[in-house]
Amino acid sequence: MKVWIIAGMNLRRTFSERTNAFFMIAMPFLMIFVMGLLFGPGQQLRLGVAGGDQGPLARDLVTALTKGERVAVEPFGGADALRQAVERGEVQGGLLIPAGYDAGLRGGGGAEVRYLSRASDLRSLDLTAWVRSVVPQEAAVLRAARLGPFDESLAAARRAEAPGVEVKVSTAGEAIFPEGLGAFSVSAPSLVLLYTFLSSLTAAVGLVALRRSGIARRMYATPTPARTLVAGEALGRLFIALAQGLLIMLGSALLFGVDWGDPLGAAALLVLFAMVGGGAAMLLGSLFDKEGPVSSAALIIGMGLAGAGGTMVPLESLGETMRSVARFTPHAWGYEGFAELVRHGAGVTGILPQLGVLAGFAAVLFSAGVWALRRALIRP
Amino acid sequence: MAVLEVSGLCKSFGETLAVDGLGFSVGEGETYGLLGPNGAGKTTAISMIAGVLGRDGGEVRVGGQRHHPAGRRTKAMIGYVPQEPALYPDLTGRRNLRFFARLHGLAREEAGRRAAEVLELVGLTGRGDDLVGTYSGGMARRLNIAAGLLNRPRLLILDEPTAGVDPQSRNAIFDAVRRLTADGVAVLYTTHYMEEAERLCDRVGILDGGRMRAEGTRRELVALVGERDQVTLRAEGDLGAAVRALAAIAEAGEVSEREDGVELLVRDARAVLPRILAAVTGTGASVGSVEVREPDLEAVFLHLTGRALRD
Numbered sequence: 001m002k003v004w005i006i007a008g009m010n011l012r013r014t015f016s017e018r019t020n021a022f023f024m025i026a027m028p029f030l031m032i033f034v035m036g037l038l039f040g041p042g043q044q045l046r047l048g049v050a051g052g053d054q055g056p057l058a059r060d061l062v063t064a065l066t067k068g069e070r071v072a073v074e075p076f077g078g079a080d081a082l083r084q085a086v087e088r089g090e091v092q093g094g095l096l097i098p099a100g101y102d103a104g105l106r107g108g109g110g111a112e113v114r115y116l117s118r119a120s121d122l123r124s125l126d127l128t129a130w131v132r133s134v135v136p137q138e139a140a141v142l143r144a145a146r147l148g149p150f151d152e153s154l155a156a157a158r159r160a161e162a163p164g165v166e167v168k169v170s171t172a173g174e175a176i177f178p179e180g181l182g183a184f185s186v187s188a189p190s191l192v193l194l195y196t197f198l199s200s201l202t203a204a205v206g207l208v209a210l211r212r213s214g215i216a217r218r219m220y221a222t223p224t225p226a227r228t229l230v231a232g233e234a235l236g237r238l239f240i241a242l243a244q245g246l247l248i249m250l251g252s253a254l255l256f257g258v259d260w261g262d263p264l265g266a267a268a269l270l271v272l273f274a275m276v277g278g279g280a281a282m283l284l285g286s287l288f289d290k291e292g293p294v295s296s297a298a299l300i301i302g303m304g305l306a307g308a309g310g311t312m313v314p315l316e317s318l319g320e321t322m323r324s325v326a327r328f329t330p331h332a333w334g335y336e337g338f339a340e341l342v343r344h345g346a347g348v349t350g351i352l353p354q355l356g357v358l359a360g361f362a363a364v365l366f367s368a369g370v371w372a373l374r375r376a377l378i379r380p
Numbered sequence: 381m382a383v384l385e386v387s388g389l390c391k392s393f394g395e396t397l398a399v400d401g402l403g404f405s406v407g408e409g410e411t412y413g414l415l416g417p418n419g420a421g422k423t424t425a426i427s428m429i430a431g432v433l434g435r436d437g438g439e440v441r442v443g444g445q446r447h448h449p450a451g452r453r454t455k456a457m458i459g460y461v462p463q464e465p466a467l468y469p470d471l472t473g474r475r476n477l478r479f480f481a482r483l484h485g486l487a488r489e490e491a492g493r494r495a496a497e498v499l500e501l502v503g504l505t506g507r508g509d510d511l512v513g514t515y516s517g518g519m520a521r522r523l524n525i526a527a528g529l530l531n532r533p534r535l536l537i538l539d540e541p542t543a544g545v546d547p548q549s550r551n552a553i554f555d556a557v558r559r560l561t562a563d564g565v566a567v568l569y570t571t572h573y574m575e576e577a578e579r580l581c582d583r584v585g586i587l588d589g590g591r592m593r594a595e596g597t598r599r600e601l602v603a604l605v606g607e608r609d610q611v612t613l614r615a616e617g618d619l620g621a622a623v624r625a626l627a628a629i630a631e632a633g634e635v636s637e638r639e640d641g642v643e644l645l646v647r648d649a650r651a652v653l654p655r656i657l658a659a660v661t662g663t664g665a666s667v668g669s670v671e672v673r674e675p676d677l678e679a680v681f682l683h684l685t686g687r688a689l690r691d
Binding site: 005009013217220221222224225226 | 427430431432449452453456458460462463466467468470471480484485527531
């Protein structure tokens with residue numbers, strides 16, 4: 001019973017602290033959102049459109065651009081507002097349709113459409129390529145319409161199916177990001193691993209404070225056996241890691257629609273990874289006598305392993321050498337496990353290798369952590 | 381009956397012998413002070429007695445039972461109050477107390493009731509629901525003591541509980557200790573404040589370099605080292621005659637004339653004082669005031685160790 005009382009106290013104190021509430025609750029969701037936008041596949045591109053006389057030809061151009069539901073069009077009142085929106089990144093590109101667009105084309109003249117894009121923005125480049133392919137197609141149809149009476153020829157040109165080369169895209173082997181995978185399904189698993197580990201390590205400061213403040217001695221002065229005290233603190237570390245992981249998993253499922261796949265497999269991965277984080281936290285909290293070095297070490301180790309383990313940038317984007325290095329981190333195995341569950345619908349049997357390696361990490365770190373914590377809390 | 385019996389207690393840290401063969405006992409309702417300068421081994425000694433630090437040798441018995449760090453039955457009889465407030469600053473005083481009460485084995489409801497009782501005892505009922513981090517130093521130390529009382533201990537161990545507190549809180553702590561001893565609680569109190577030991581403790585053990593130099597009541601300790609009371613009389617008249625008259629008293633020694641009176645050293649001044657006054661007034665001198673300064677534990681410590689308590 002006392003084990004649960006001590007563990008519960010650890011969990012309550014960790015999450016009731018205001019700064020922790022921000023870093024452990026708000027930050028992960030913000031990061032899921034941002035990383036989903038950065039690395040996730042299939043997000044909609046936003047194209048701002050301004051100007052034009054809103055005639056049928058201008059509308060046809062806009063309709064052509066939104067074909068395939070990949071591009072969402074946002075209307076703007078004028079060129080200045082559109083330029084500002086592009087500069088701020090509110091839209092990935094802007095199309096300025098000149099006044100008299102319809103009249104000019106119907107009169108046999110030309111029309112100059114201007115396009116604004118953002119430099120060094122991958123999504124903007126993506127949209128630019130799309131606009132550059134759609135606008136010439138629309139221009140070709142309009143040129144064909146001039147061969148006879150404009151409206152009749154235009155209708156005929158739109159009906160015509162010109163023979164051409166059909167390009168079909170298929171993936172050889174297994175797709176890294178399968179078709180239909182949501183953007184946040186890529187970022188959320190990485191961040192579960194990053195934050196579960198990082199939050200565990202930063203909460204290790206509490207273990208140092210427990211010793212320095214004399215609270216550990218006071219606890220031991222009660223009729224509480226040393227093993228109960230250590231078990232309570234160890235379980236507390238595990239609870240903190242589990243709570244952090246669960247929070248992100250449940251929150252991302254509700255807020256971003258992330259499908260975590262097989263619940264048993266996801267739970268097994270989370271529990272084992274929480275043991276890894278909890279064990280590392282106990283080791284860290286027992287090695288140092290002051291809070292400052294623990295905070296610094298937590299950040300360096302937490303971010304370092306996360307980076308090397310592929311949870312800050314997708315493991316697939318790392319080079320061969322770095323991917324080999326990643327094999328030495330628990331993060332990489334967790335990442336692979338979640339990737340199998342979330343992207344490829346694997347069950348618990350499909351991630352047994354990853355679970356096995358993580359269990360090894362967990363056994364070593366948690367045992368070492370309990371041993372170190374007992375030595376630190378109970379002086380002979 | 382002795383609630384605490386300590387014999388041959390030893391502890392070394394590497395080459396340093398922190399406690400060397402310490403032995404003493406504390407009876408029911410008695411306040412026993414361990415007096416010594418910083419580094420004398422007081423905290424090490426009481427850490428071993430509280431069972432939070434292992435010992436190299438010796439024996440501790442609490443309530444007649446052998447006590448060791450894993451001894452749950454004997455720990456249940458001890459209330460331990462460490463030197464610095466060992467409390468969670470980000471929790472309220474009441475929640476801290478409830479947590480430690482649960483570790484003492486109290487059920488949830490009983491823990492809540494007991495927390496309220498000890499808050500009342502140390503005068504913190506009104507601040508019980510405030511975060512400990514907002515408490516003044518004195519309030520935190522009072523709460524620290526309250527946490528040591530949760531299990532209704534037979535032996536309360538207080539490690540320098542008044543270090544750095546304001547006079548008001550110090551008096552509140554003294555009052556709480558007196559109430560506890562009146563209820564039969566044995567109190568082991570460490571301090572390096574001589575005044576506290578004299579004011580609060582029934583018996584005092586003088587600790588230096590990890591060894592017990594002497595122990596007893598204040599008077600016993602003073603008698604042990606042969607110290608005498610200093611009596612100063614402000615008087616007018618023939619002071620030379622007064623000095624001669626005082627020198628004739630058998631117990632008096634080192635009688636001297638001062639600018640405004642006379643001064644002498646005497647064993648047990650309270651008993652001899654009527655004869656001193658009679659001797660001086662007998663010479664025709666008039667006595668304006670009498671001041672008796674009894675030797676204090678500071679003087680005893682100086683005598684025993686050759687250095688002052690706060691060196």
